[in-house]
Amino acid sequence: MMDIGQVRELFRRHGLRWTRQRELLYAELASCVLDHPTAEELLNAARSKDPGLSLATVYNTLEAFSESGLCRRLSSVEASGPCRFDVHTHDHAHVLTPDGRVMDLPRELSQRLMEAIPRDILDEVERSMGIHVDRVSMQFIAHPGTHASARVEAAAL
Numbered sequence: 684m685m686d687i688g689q690v691r692e693l694f695r696r697h698g699l700r701w702t703r704q705r706e707l708l709y710a711e712l713a714s715c716v717l718d719h720p721t722a723e724e725l726l727n728a729a730r731s732k733d734p735g736l737s738l739a740t741v742y743n744t745l746e747a748f749s750e751s752g753l754c755r756r757l758s759s760v761e762a763s764g765p766c767r768f769d770v771h772t773h774d775h776a777h778v779l780t781p782d783g784r785v786m787d788l789p790r791e792l793s794q795r796l797m798e799a800i801p802r803d804i805l806d807e808v809e810r811s812m813g814i815h816v817d818r819v820s821m822q823f824i825a826h827p828g829t830h831a832s833a834r835v836e837a838a839a840l
């Protein structure tokens with residue numbers, strides 16, 4: 684867990700003004716308890732520590748965090764679903780389960796997967812589409828299976 688000095692330093696580096704509510708929300712977002720929370724889940728988690736917190740403040744704060752690169756916004760797979768927020772800003776793959784959970788693929792596996800994308804395919808994507816690829820985002824739409832059930836459950840704890 685980061686102490687207040689580390690959070691202030693992080694905010695300063697990202698050009699974010701420090702406020703007590705922002706610090707509280709960042710601490711909740713960075714805690715392992717919530718995995719990729721929605722704004723409402725974050726509000727529910729933080730409200731016990733600050734009953735005056737509003738959903739609007741949470742949204743504005745997450746907006747500021749996303750813009751400054753302190754977190755990433757993940758759009759929902761369902762068109763009408765809420766966005767989720769990810770405090771891990773390195774490139775990594777996600778596993779989405781039918782109950783709406785979003786989990787990180789273990790870092791080492793994510794890294795191997797990203798590195799396995801052939802450079803010539805990326806080059807061709809860029810050439811044929813006339814774009815420059817900034818990063819690749821990957822999601823596994825999955826359900827607990829015979830091999831994975833134990834791990835999916837473990838990740839939910």
Ligand SMILES: [Zn+2]
Binds near residue numbers: 769775787
């Ligand atoms: Zn993630």
